[in-house]
Amino acid sequence: MSNIKPFDPRIPQEEVSRLFRKLRDTRLPEFPIVPDAKDDYGPSLEWISKLKNYWQEKYSWNEAQEKISEWHHFTTEIEDLKVHFIHERARTRRKEAIPLLLVHGWPGTFYEFQNVMQPLLEPDDESTPVFDLVVPSLPGFCWSQGPPRGWTLQDTARIYDVLMKRLGYHSYVAQAGDWGHWVVRELGSGRYHACKAVHTNMCPGAPPKSYKMNKKEQAAMDRAKWWMGEHLSEGHMGYAIEMRTRPQTIGVAFNDNPVGIMMFIGEKYDELADPTMGTATLDKEDYVNDVCTTLSLYFFTPPSIMTSMLCYYNNVRHEAYAEFNAKEENLIRVPLGVSTFPYDAFPVPKAGAETTATNLKFFKERDHGGHFACMETPMEMVADLREFFGEFYVASL
Numbered sequence: 001m002s003n004i005k006p007f008d009p010r011i012p013q014e015e016v017s018r019l020f021r022k023l024r025d026t027r028l029p030e031f032p033i034v035p036d037a038k039d040d041y042g043p044s045l046e047w048i049s050k051l052k053n054y055w056q057e058k059y060s061w062n063e064a065q066e067k068i069s070e071w072h073h074f075t076t077e078i079e080d081l082k083v084h085f086i087h088e089r090a091r092t093r094r095k096e097a098i099p100l101l102l103v104h105g106w107p108g109t110f111y112e113f114q115n116v117m118q119p120l121l122e123p124d125d126e127s128t129p130v131f132d133l134v135v136p137s138l139p140g141f142c143w144s145q146g147p148p149r150g151w152t153l154q155d156t157a158r159i160y161d162v163l164m165k166r167l168g169y170h171s172y173v174a175q176a177g178d179w180g181h182w183v184v185r186e187l188g189s190g191r192y193h194a195c196k197a198v199h200t201n202m203c204p205g206a207p208p209k210s211y212k213m214n215k216k217e218q219a220a221m222d223r224a225k226w227w228m229g230e231h232l233s234e235g236h237m238g239y240a241i242e243m244r245t246r247p248q249t250i251g252v253a254f255n256d257n258p259v260g261i262m263m264f265i266g267e268k269y270d271e272l273a274d275p276t277m278g279t280a281t282l283d284k285e286d287y288v289n290d291v292c293t294t295l296s297l298y299f300f301t302p303p304s305i306m307t308s309m310l311c312y313y314n315n316v317r318h319e320a321y322a323e324f325n326a327k328e329e330n331l332i333r334v335p336l337g338v339s340t341f342p343y344d345a346f347p348v349p350k351a352g353a354e355t356t357a358t359n360l361k362f363f364k365e366r367d368h369g370g371h372f373a374c375m376e377t378p379m380e381m382v383a384d385l386r387e388f389f390g391e392f393y394v395a396s397l
Contacts, residue, residue: 105178140307204321205352251306272371337362337388343370
């Protein structure tokens with residue numbers, strides 16, 4: 001434990017003032033790219049103005065800073081990389097606590113778990129599973145050091161297994177969505193014996209060709225097709241193409257540009273959130289605050305907007321997700337739980353999830369929610385994690 005150091009996440013006031021000064025000094029276009037653009041070419045100017053004005057005029061970084069600072073932050077060095085993480089022990093029944101590793105993706109940060117942490121640490125019901133939580137920043141994100149050339153999510157899994165053992169956990173479970181999915185997939189491959197079960201809210205997998213999908217399952221696959229597009233027409237993949245080809249070009253462009261960060265990251269919180277819940281439309285204030293905190297964290301932790309892009313440069317391409325996950329060496333072999341949400345980028349049918357694992361034990365299709373499940377639907381995620389890990393962590397010991 002001697003090589004684990006407490007970390008102060010507070011941002012100097014001069015940097016906070018600078019952010020909001022730059023926001024106020026940035027002019028948005030007066031007119032869209034074409035008169036009837038709406039959201040065909042990217043988020044609408046109405047949506048963009050709404051988010052910028054909220055961030056600039058109504059959002060309080062000081063309130064977010066208080067929330068962030070309530071948690072215990074640390075850094076440690078593993079394989080010459082500085083890793084930032086939050087470590088919180090269960091508030092009650094500590095001997096029963098299930099050690100849970102929570103792994104974010106892009107454009108998320110550790111903060112996307114803010115809304116699920118307290119109920120996992122301190123449930124109201126004494127019969128409900130309770131957790132110890134470890135919430136790291138991926139290499140290159142926030143205060144975690146950027147990785148070297150060629151670093152993959154499988155490499156991240158390796159150092160996170162070291163992290164969990166360094167914290168004294170010789171058995172644990174893991175949860176993730178987005179790029180974090182491939183970290184927990186590797187941890188659940190059977191190559192890391194301490195990882196006993198994994199849960200994911202994004203599990204790309206294609207059903208067998210002979211499988212007859214029902215209406216709901218077909219809608220899920222249509223959603224993935226809408227997101228990724230057809231060959232030579234990559235739909236909403238422009239952001240990914242740039243990051244997996246020229247990340248330093250756009251990384252430098254965004255590094256000190258809050259509105260640039262807002263556009264590049266904010267686009268995802270528009271396209272991949274559930275509009276029926278008021279999240280994609282920015283009508284849910286808690287969600288907008290969480291988005292603004294995420295944007296602020298990228299601005300306050302340079303060069304993380306650039307180094308975070310290496311996830312795209314070094315790992316599997318979107319159109320190969322299902323094929324990669326179905327390969328024998330990539331199958332999840334520990335008990336797997338999947339929660340799927342209709343407005344995710346890839347709301348997988350159960351038959352698709354089954355092709356990516358040998359031991360699918362839990363599958364739940366939620367009726368609302370999107371890609372950012374722990375931000376949009378935190379209570380549903382808490383319920384699913386309690387149900388799945390409460391059964392299968394104990395059964396795996």
